[in-house]
Amino acid sequence: MFMTLEIELNGPVATIWMNRPELHNAFDELLIAELTAACIALDADTDIRAVVLAGRGKSFSAGADLNWMKRAANNGVDDNLNDARALAKMLRTLAEMKKPTIARVQGAALGGGMGLAAACDIAVASSKAVFATSEVKFGIIPSAISPYVLRAIGARQATRYFQSAERIDAARAREIGLVHEAVEPEQLDAKVQEIVGALLQGGPLAQAAAKDLIRAVNGQLINETLVEETAHRIAHLRATPEAREGIAAFLDKRSPAWIGE
Structure with a gap:
């Protein structure tokens, strides 16, 4: 049982709902701890094939709770360091799940929400x-989220938005690579389900290996070391029961x- 989250199971798909709508799903120590635990538990559940992260209410997540x-x-510095480590661990746990993950962003995704x-x-x-x-409007920096935002939009775009704190609408977010799809609100769930459907066609071990x-x-x-590593990766995967089953099915x-x- 969680106090800040709801876990909705629909066959092989789990949706993690951040459930603090009155606070725009802003996170504090509890939500950070619970989201970390939920990701670990769902990643270990062999019945779950894909995980959707969503927010109840108007906002996806407004980032850090002001309180x-x-x-x-x-x-002091030590307490702040512990808080920062917990946030960084939560983001890394989410990012490194073996299962495919989809963010369903219906409203504001600010700071840590982004x-x-x-x-x-x-x-x-949406x-x-x-x-x-x-x-930067609060005199701080997007430190914990920076590896993931940089991975999505690159250093050049991050250099602008980390300093300007400008709002980015959905169309611009898609343009710079922050989101893969931007659709009308009434089409949001259908698009998420469309992508989930595509994900469920793939082999779960292969998807984890792809990540x-x-x-x-x-x-x-691109050198001999990298080429050799990629050869080893595909050779080992081809020898798995999942790969044999996939090829036989085809x-x-x-x-x-x-x-x-």
């Missing part, structure tokens, strides 16, 4: 959604065993 920030401002969207594998936004790295492959290859020089013109599980 939490106020408490942090009155704390970080949550960027930490998910795929982000789908045309009403708005994003910002607003930290790990991207982390290993991205930004690396040749037999049938669905592989993981579909419909």
Whole structure:
């Protein structure tokens, strides 16, 4: 049982609902701890194939709870460091889940909320959604979320928005790579389900390996070491029962065993 989250299960798909609508799903120590725990539990659940992260109410997440920030401002460096480590762990746990993850962004995703969207594998936004790295307005920096936002939009765009804290509408977010799709509000859930449907066609071990492959290859020089590593990765995967089943299903013109599980 969670106090700040609701977990909705629909067959092989789990939706994590941040459930503090009166506070625009802003996060504090409890939500950070609970979201970390939820990601760990769902990643370990072999019945779950995909995870959707969503927010109840008008906002996806307005980032850090102002009362939490106020408490942090009155704390010493050690307490602030512990809080920052917990936030960084939560984002990394979400980003490194073996299961595919989708952010369903229906409204404001500000500060850490934008970080949550960027930490998910795929982000789908309503045309009403708005994003910002607003930290500099509070005299701080988007430190914990920076690896995921930089991965999504690159250093050049981040250099602008980390300093200006400008609001980014859904169309602009798609243009700079922050979200994959921007649709009308009434189409949001259908688009999320469309992508979920595509994800469920893939082999779960292969999807986890694909995520790990991207982390290993991205930004690396193409040299003999990298080429050899990629050869080893595909060779090992081809020898797995999942790969044998996938190839056999294709040749037999049938669905592989993981579909419909």
